[in-house]
Amino acid sequence: MLAHKTAAASLLVVATRMLTRFGDLITLLVLAYELKPADFGLVALASSLIFITESIFELPLVEVVLRVDVLERSHLDTAFTLSALRGLGVMTILLALAWPFAHFYHDPRLMKLIAVLSLSPVTRGLQSPKLISYIKEMSFWRSSVIELVGKVMALIIAVTIAILTKSYWAIAAGTVAAPVTMAIASFVLAPYRPLLCLTQWRYFAGFLGWTSLAQIIRSITWQSDTMLLGRIAGHLELGLFTTANNLSSIPLLAVLQPIYRPLLASLSSVKHDPERLRRAYQLISIAAITIGLPALIGESLLAKPLIQVLLGPHWLAAVPMMRYLALSIIPCLFALPLGPMVMALNQAHYFPRRNAFELCVKLPILIVAGIKFGVPGIIAARVISEIAVAIYAFILARRLIGLGVFQQIIGPWRSYVSAALMTAGVMFLGAQLQADFAHIRPIFLLASLASAGAVIYVASLTLLWLGCGRPPGIEHVAYQNIAKLARLPLAKPVSRGRDMA
Template sequence: MTGIKSRLLSGALWTVAGRGITSVIAAISTIVLARLLTPSDFGIVAIATATLAIAMAVTELSLTSALVVQDEVEIDHVRSVWTLSLLRSLGVFLIFFACAEPLAKFYGDLRLVPVLIATGVTGAISGMNSPLLALKSKQLSFKPAFYVETTQRIVAFVVSIALALELKTYWALVIGPMAGVTAAAVLSYVISPFIPKLRFLGLGHLFRFSIWLSLSRGITMLAWRSDQLIVGYFLPKAQLGLYTVADNVAAIPTRESIQPLAQTLFPGFAKIKNDPSKVRRGFALAQSTIALIAFPVAVGFALVAEPFVRLTMGDKWLGAVPVLQILCVVQAVAALTVPLQGLALAHSETRMLFRRDLIAFLIRLPITVAGLLTYGLIGLGVARLATAIIGAGLNFRLINRMIGLSALTQLKNQIRTLGAVAVMVAGLFVCHSWLRSAGIGAFPTLTSLVILGISLYALSITLFWRIAGSPDGPERELQVLVQSFIARRKR
């Protein structure tokens, strides 16, 4: 058991390290490329990448995950997974090749033809990693995945930046990712050698495991990427570029701040799923902890968006600021229901997730189109916020049905966090207005606002917690962590 615990801890460290490195590289890459290229460049490529993301999600069968949970894996099972991956990759490329010209004509921009074909190649290569790589995680060996993922990000980053500096065109956004997935695929076979053979054995079991989860992921990706395709049709490519970058940048702070916790929820809930009271308490604590982190990060980033964009990306991207601010709030709302994914998976409720995602998509699509056509990007941002609130309400009902935690209770648990965020917002608004009127530059403005925001939130949440009588909750957990850290430092 000690050996297993040691390997699990090592695996967790490698996973966190890989996630951290790739996230930092992705964030830096987005900012640097935005500085070097134009919104129009990002707009052209956004249509191709959104189409690819949807195509890959819809055809993603999670078969490698099925291999991991299967008790006995034979080599023919692995070859069957590789065979389906090959067919999927060929299908994705052929679809992109066949649809490149019609899609380019649909969007009124023939530059999309080679971009779509090249993006199809990227998608095809990305699906052809060695299937034996997934089995490493079954043996609690996470180093190989770390090496492959970080290599992909680093190669894509270096190639994209080099081409952007040299060519200063959107091709940097196309060729960089292609180089990254190629390097990752080659490395996967170096780390986990595999001799491919065509096989179709044991697919029934693999499909039964993955079908509902795959459908859910496909619908989710369709919901989150379809708006880019809609914007690309109705608005100029520069507007699409502004929206795409705003959407990407808005997600980074919130996603990365809560991801380490979110990744632990599935196995955590799985261990206690047969004890309803423990599940209810654990879910409430997880939800409140995520809110404690995500709310100030998302809302705070929205309030410093203008100096951040001006300083890091340049004045040509200032048009993205209003929609970026709205999308930051969308991230805060969405964070409230992040624990539901782990809860549902722990209870094998993958079909429920699919139904939820399908309903959310059917609600979101007409509202976002109406918002876009009425008020442009701002209308789209407001529509996204409205659908996020509706989606949160839907998720609250599902949570109540699963564990008996009412929507009102879920919201009441966040009162202290919401109060502290309100204090932070008021302070930052007053300070930002004064700094702007005084003509203070972007860097000192950004630095001052970040320091003030952190200070106001930390003091406010502590004060509200004390006033409430220091109850058990995320503040208590944070206090224990801080005290433990200080004690270790003293030793």
């Protein structure tokens, strides 16, 4: 029953996030045709300050409340009060930093941009906390509707302003419109009478200490690329880099990140059963690789036709950036289940350790390689640091739940083989198409190669799964759903001892 609820909740959240990311993609495409790359670079630079400041004071209130055994009104009131205070505090700090930040980057336009963008953290902190009680019950449809409404409103406002004004203010307006709309919609779908209260502060205090420290380190690590590139290069190169980065991150953000809370709820329910916890963690890790690996490799292989079709020829300078940025995200897939597991086991003190480790690895390489080589050096620093974090995640998972490092690495072997076959097939077909049809349109090249890659990957994965005796995993879940729709006989998964693949 729990597995069914978790799967259903994850499916709903993933579907919602895919729709919202599709909306983001449409917005990006329209803005890319209406605005210049330098406009994206300017807003990205201002947004980096917003992101760092907001992340430093991030309060994972939802995750904390989800761990409460008996949820009371005072927990929701305290969460709302802390969230509102945090939003006002972030806005105040941003307004104070606007002038020195603009002066440091020699662009006075940043002052007004930061002032407008500072409205986002305020409104994000004013959503109805009543939503948490529904999430705790594994009911996510309200959150999904709220997110969709916010994204639609952001799309409408951003696109309208971009078409009418051709100004970078379109990006800023869309950024602010989403949280404002979501805050209003949250009180409609999850009615709540605001009451300022801090009676449950002690419950939040200890946990938030570790996570806040982790967020400070993580935010600096995440935005160090943008901050450095904004200083050593112009808005044009920064705009190309951030746009390529946003496109390459779509698979991770749209499919994998949204399932964090369902996974947290699921892992929390089996945290007292070590064997079930190990099995659940391994299956989640394999599923993340199975879904994310082909998407990221495919993005890298098809970077040029993707850029040509989605953004147009004047964005071709972003092709090599996107090609390697997509590959740099692959190590993140291995560390994805670690966060929910650490939260479920109440081991939050590992977050700042992990993030400090990543920062210590990345920052020296970033400064030296970034200044000397520019964007290639920045991407190299990211790849090295992400690999280091994946290794850290392997070792920490072994320590916490006893799952061997080799087991974790070899677990998704079917995905590795299938991805390798997909890569070879796409590269061969791409070379043939471009040799035989030298002037093939990018959209046809993209459609042909993407379709071929998907067929090769799914077919290879299915054959390997069948050859292994249909073990538990994402392939089994997919087969069961297809069998139900096609009225085929359902298959029972065959487990072979410790073989979790």
